[in-house]
Amino acid sequence: MKKKILIIDVAKCENCNNCFLACKDEHCGNNWPGYSRPQPLHGHRWMNIHRRERGQFPFVDAAYLPMPCMHCEDPLCMRVSGKGIITKREDGIVLIDPDKAKGRRKMVNACPYSAIWWNAEEEIPQKCTFCAHLLDQGWTKPRCVQACPTGALSFCELEKEELREMINSQKLEVPGKRSRGTFPGVYYRNLYRYEKCFIAGSVAAEKEGIQDCVSGANIILYKDQKKLQEIRSDAFGDFTFDNLSKDSGDYVIEIIHPELGSKKINAHLGSSYAVGNIFMP
DSSP: OOOOEEEEGGGGOOOOOOOOOHHHHHBBOOOOOTTTTOOOOOOOSSSSSEEEEEEEEEEEEEEEEEEEEOOOSHHHHHHSSSSTTEEEETOOEEEOOOTTTTTOOOGGOOOOTTOOHHHHHHHTTOOOOTHHHHTOOOOOOHHHHHHHHSSSSSEEOOOOHHHHHHHHHOOBBHHHHTTOOOOOEEEEEEEEEEESSSEEEEEEOOOOOOOOOOOOOOOEETTEEEEEEEEEOTTEEEEEEEEEEEEEEEEEEEEETTTTTEEEEEEEEEEEEEEEEEEEO
């Protein structure tokens, strides 16, 4: 049977919270027997948007990571819950039985993604259901995907081989530090925007006492004498090398311009930062 898959593009998420609000609209005050009981108005974030700021002024980048229940292939929550409390459907959706789970607060701590929430009024653990009650009525996507204005969220049904091909061709990833062998059913594009670091800077030159930006310079990043990336400075002389590992150490940046010559500088990467203005030659 085809698996239902949610794909999230970190580069397209603008933190508008439409997905979060759509989830609230669907589940707050609404009881969906067999799927979920009403979500509390406050406290729960079944679509939880994590935020991270990288760099320092003036080179600052903000990234947002929407994270629902990951509907894992091998859910840790299912391992620790009692028999029949959590079920994994053939289409990949993981559901908590709202009747059998009553009083099982310890289940909240079983999820490595912190995607299970405690409903104190109902005395049950709750989480994203992929709006399974709607999908079972013929809907093609959950409410969060329907409400996303930028296309950051997409939903599809794929055979295992189709999914494998998509993962490879589109370079889909899962948050590595949390997955712990659970094999999530939510995949991310451009995850580096949230998890990795960058080195940025600006190329400038002085002519007749006037400082100006240098556009169109070739800029090459080396590590251990190996060429990693090559880009051009933009109209403002700015450049950014992204998708670099935190605390990855020493790099060399080479700037080459047909009129201004070449220049090399050293950079040491702890976390994302800017090397500042690089004056040519």
